[in-house]
Amino acid sequence: SALEQVGLYLAEVMRRSDRRRDFRIVCPDELVSNKLGAVLDVTNRAYVWPTGPNDEHLAPSGRVVEVLSEHLCEGFLEGYLKTGRHGIFPCYEAFVLIVDSMVGQYAKYLKVHREQPWRAPLSSLTFLLTSEGWRQDHNGYSHQGPGFINSLLNKKGSILRIYLPPDANTLVSTVDHCLRSTDYINLIVATKQPMPQWLSMDEAVAHCAAGASVWRWASIDGGQEPDLVLAAAGNVPTRETLAAAELLRRDLPGLRVRVVNVTDLMVLGSRKHHPHGLSDSAFADLFTADRPVVFAFHGYPSAVHQLVYDRPAPERFHVKGYIEEGTTTTPFDMLVRNGMSRYQLAIEAIRRAVLPGADGDARIRDYELRLAEHRAYITREGDDPLEISGWRWSER
Structure with missing residues (x-):
């Protein structure tokens, strides 16, 4: 799937930032489900309590924060970005609306932050929405809700970006662009399911640049x-x-x-x-x-x-x-x-x-x-x- 390719990309980001340790993924207990498990070949889930023989990929040094609370994930990432570091928030599409009011306040913060010449740029707050509503063969109606797009459309255009990449190459190009950006709220919508590949990487980069x-x-x-x-x-x-x-x-x-x-x-x-x-x-x-x-x-x-x-x-x-x-x-x-x-x-x-x-x-x-x-x-x-x-x- 396209997200498996993003998982490989994020694993490389983790690998290259290992010395600085300034990149984290926050995720509400869905990393492997979201096809991003390749990241765990490079790092672990952050966990400081004792572990048992059946526990996997848990360590105090882990740079994946996986906890089943969208509120905690959002708060963790906002604070982490404000320290000058970097991250991404993968989440099921239907449940990201849980943090809608928090994102609304962060959008207001970003607007004022950008108006102050003495404030250094912050790495963008980037959401990677998965398990999108069109493919809910098992979870059903409760997991069908694309309303976060509508919510963000009401924020200031100067800080808002919404991306709907059509295939794996455009998705990787989009994630790469968003992680390099500063002072934005980026929303990327993807799917866990296998889908056709329409564009070569060069074509995908050009298409993403054009929009x-x-x-x-x-x-x-x-x-x-x-x-x-x-x-x-x-x-x-x-x-x-x-x-x-x-x-x-x-x-x-x-x-x-x-x-x-x-x-x-x-x-x-x-x-x-x-x-x-x-x-x-x-x-x-x-x-x-x-x-x-x-x-x-x-x-x-x-x-x-x-x-x-x-x-x-x-x-x-x-x-x-x-x-x-x-x-x-x-x-x-x-x-x-x-x-x-x-x-x-x-x-x-x-x-x-x-x-x-x-x-x-x-x-x-x-x-x-x-x-x-x-x-x-x-x-x-x-x-x-x-x-x-x-x-x-x-x-x-």
């Missing part, structure tokens, strides 16, 4: 002005958007579709509100000036609408995301329940592109039949069919 880009290898517009834009932010939305683009390429080859991926969420907002915001001309280069945009988003759709509200023609953004429809179910059924499956994205694209005649209607009926067949299949088998779970991007 958002057109994925021409996935677009079906021949370099022309598209009929509509399919956009995505987040690893699961990216996969479903590409699957929808592939459906449209196969079934409606005359439809011109541009695929845009967003990894730095704040580029969507106006530069008046956030330094990462794209200019209106750069925004139009990605999303066109007037074509409909079907946007698959990791979190609540309201977050994207909040960011694009003062862009030209914001009403053309049709955002699909988490709408509080959840249970313990299959991964694809979670998407269907929230209207963000590949078939529903393709249906929305056809309707928004105003395709004339029977072609569009026939495709919609076909995709709706596929959804009905999927419902019958998971009721019978308890799992997604291989054509869904085993889907891979195919070249033209």
